[in-house]
Amino acid sequence: MSGAITDKERLRRVVFGAVYKTPVTDMHTHLYAPAFEGLGLWGVDHLLTYHYLIAETMRQTPLSHEEFQSLDRRAMAEHVWKTLFVDHSPYSEACRGVLTTLGRLGLDVSSRDLSAYRKWYDGLTYRRFVDLVFSAAGVKTVVMTNDPFDPRERELWLKKGDALTRDPRFRPSLRIDPLLFDWGNQYRVLRELGYDVGPVFSADDHRTVEETRRFLIDWGRRMDALYLGASFPPDFDYPSDSPASQLLDHCVLEACGRLNVPFAMMVGVRRRVNPSLGLAGDMVGRARVEAVERICARHPARRFFVTMLSRENQHELAVLARKFRNLMVFGCWWFLNNPSLVEEITEMRCELLGTAFIPQHSDARVLDQLIYKWDHSRRVIARVLCRKYEDLFDTGWRMEPREIERDVSDLLDRNFWKFVKGSI
Numbered sequence: 165m166s167g168a169i170t171d172k173e174r175l176r177r178v179v180f181g182a183v184y185k186t187p188v189t190d191m192h193t194h195l196y197a198p199a200f201e202g203l204g205l206w207g208v209d210h211l212l213t214y215h216y217l218i219a220e221t222m223r224q225t226p227l228s229h230e231e232f233q234s235l236d237r238r239a240m241a242e243h244v245w246k247t248l249f250v251d252h253s254p255y256s257e258a259c260r261g262v263l264t265t266l267g268r269l270g271l272d273v274s275s276r277d278l279s280a281y282r283k284w285y286d287g288l289t290y291r292r293f294v295d296l297v298f299s300a301a302g303v304k305t306v307v308m309t310n311d312p313f314d315p316r317e318r319e320l321w322l323k324k325g326d327a328l329t330r331d332p333r334f335r336p337s338l339r340i341d342p343l344l345f346d347w348g349n350q351y352r353v354l355r356e357l358g359y360d361v362g363p364v365f366s367a368d369d370h371r372t373v374e375e376t377r378r379f380l381i382d383w384g385r386r387m388d389a390l391y392l393g394a395s396f397p398p399d400f401d402y403p404s405d406s407p408a409s410q411l412l413d414h415c416v417l418e419a420c421g422r423l424n425v426p427f428a429m430m431v432g433v434r435r436r437v438n439p440s441l442g443l444a445g446d447m448v449g450r451a452r453v454e455a456v457e458r459i460c461a462r463h464p465a466r467r468f469f470v471t472m473l474s475r476e477n478q479h480e481l482a483v484l485a486r487k488f489r490n491l492m493v494f495g496c497w498w499f500l501n502n503p504s505l506v507e508e509i510t511e512m513r514c515e516l517l518g519t520a521f522i523p524q525h526s527d528a529r530v531l532d533q534l535i536y537k538w539d540h541s542r543r544v545i546a547r548v549l550c551r552k553y554e555d556l557f558d559t560g561w562r563m564e565p566r567e568i569e570r571d572v573s574d575l576l577d578r579n580f581w582k583f584v585k586g587s588i
């Protein structure tokens with residue numbers, strides 16, 4: 165093999181080079197294209213008031229959550245800055261992320277000058293900042309989380325339609341948690357939109373089943389959604405007579421078939437265990453991998469992206485993916501998106517699944533976060549892959565750089581697109 169790598173030092177350089185330069189497809193974010201008129205969050209005050217940082221601030225501040233929530237955005241940001249960055253060292257992952265981002269934007273992190281950081285953003289537009297952040301983060305495409313049950317977003321889709329999908333860097337997904345878990349309220353949204361559904365979901369109510377399928381197909385097409393998705397509580401069971409399970413079997417997976425798109429399951433979140441914290445009030449719980457197993461087994465023609473929130477579920481999920489080729493494991497979600505856990509989970513997935521998984525998504529809510537979430541993840545993924553390729557090297561196997569670049573491109577980009585298209 166002519167261009168084979170013959171020493172570990174070069175091997176490490178090739179691996180780190182490939183991981184750092186491969187453009188990423190980020191398959192799950194809460195970001196919005198500029199066309200979404202102000203739904204997109206950006207800037208240092210939004211960085212500092214990310215719900216992860218609010219949870220951490222509430223553990224150290226004398227303020228009640230109500231007092232904190234009564235502050236305006238700037239005052240909230242200043243309070244987070246003082247509490248987590250000045251009064252205590254900011255080595256938590258979410259704090260460090262703010263500093264990584266500011267540093268990568270060229271700001272002097274050692275100055276600790278929040279007003280200077282704010283000033284840097286003056287004169288920037290969101291549109292211009294998108295160019296800057298995507299370039300700095302090495303991200304080529306993000307998948308949005310598009311929610312037709314959010315009144316603001318629904319109005320934009322009805323008003324602007326495919327004008328919302330013209331920026332190829334922002335691709336839609338259709339998020340349907342409210343349909344699965346709040347039918348009693350959300351069926352009214354479908355009725356307002358002209359779908360003849362009833363107040364209770366029953367598989368025996370054929371009109372409601374048909375109309376719900378029509379809603380999902382219409383909106384999947386309206387959005388040109390790459391996948392349909394939802395999050396699930398730890399106690400989600402399948403199959404069961406729950407509305408969520410019935411909706412999956414009779415409507416959602418049918419719609420995915422007609423749209424020829426995967427279904428993304430994000431399993432293990434217990435919503436609002438502390439409602440006063442808002443988005444920061446959600447909790448993790450160990451979930452039933454058997455439910456994922458049974459849905460993959462019962463729907464072999466459907467493709468499932470799956471991520472689970474509990475560390476305890478990761479090994480069984482990776483083993484399950486060895487049993488079902490229609491299961492694509494993705495990401496180190498939310499409370500798992502910390503270097504120590506990303507390292508443990510990614511190493512295990514490499515050992516069990518080779519290159520056939522998607523190691524990370526950012527879950528970014530604030531545009532600037534793409535920079536740190538991918539900087540931190542690339543660093544860990546590169547470290548793990550180095551170990552794997554060095555172990556391979558020790559067997560006597562020799563590789564060319566293009567083979568490592570191929571593998572990294574699969575992990576950070578192509579596995580997603582091949583699974584969306586159904587070619588793996």
Ligand code: HDL
Nearest residue numbers: 194395430443497498527529
């Ligand atoms: O349900 C989800 O998509 C989660 O990612 C939540 O949005 C959560 O609040 C989050 O942002 N996690 O990173």
Ligand code: ZN
Nearest residue numbers: 192193194527
């Ligand atoms: Zn999310």
